[in-house]
Amino acid sequence: MPPLSHPPNSRKITNPVLKDEVVFIETSQESNGRHSLVEVLLSPGGGNPLHYHREFAEEFVCLEGELSVQLDKEIIRLKVGESATVPVHRLHRFFNQSAEPCRFECRITPGFPGFEQFLQIVYGLAHDGQVNRQAMPKNPFALGYVILISGTYMSGLMAALQPALTWLGRQAVKRGIGSTLQQRYVSIE
Known part of the structure; x- marks a missing residue:
């Protein structure tokens, strides 16, 4: 690794x-x-x-x-x-x-640890070449996970994708992907 x-x-x-x-x-x-x-x-x-x-x-x-x-x-x-x-x-x-x-x-x-973790994970994935040109995670489970933990809700066309992204985020938690992302990228608590 x-x-x-x-x-x-x-x-x-x-x-x-x-x-x-x-x-x-x-x-x-x-x-x-x-x-x-x-x-x-x-x-x-x-x-x-x-x-x-x-x-x-x-x-x-x-x-x-x-x-x-x-x-x-x-x-x-x-x-x-x-x-x-x-x-x-x-x-x-x-x-x-x-x-x-x-x-x-x-x-x-109030303070929101999920937002702090979102930043660390997305920036870490960017360093590892795992994001697109808009700096969003290429892996759909990683994308769903960071949206899930960030406390962010999209508007417009992206709002229609929010339920699917939330589902992917929950799947990322069940499959251990969220835990792996946390362990790899979150060091500031």
Whole structure:
């Protein structure tokens, strides 16, 4: 088995496909469940698709450059020091529409270990060449598993796939795939 994609005690993970990095500032366990706090370096053109969360809110604070946050149909362009909060059940995405990288903090309240594990697994799979060009796991059971644990619900066409992805995630748990992914990639708790 090849070595871990990131050193076991490192708090920084990188995604070679997206050319992004995440630093874990404070995990849910470290904050006694109050929040999960990460700092993200997002490449120009980087971001994620529209989605929502049922169990946690997100706050984005721009630290460097410019971060765009879409809330439903509204796009908010955050400059250094500005923030936006996304309540539970609110359709949103973040992205970098500038030509320069941006750096921002993302605070998830309450803390959500599954989201922290999702990041580590997907970034680890990216290092191992096991993701597509959108940095999503190629293996359908791995994809289902990370969607299952992340607390993320998709919108649009992807929302129609959510039940199938949830089923694949549950199958990944039953077959031990989830446990293997956890053991291989999750080192920050």
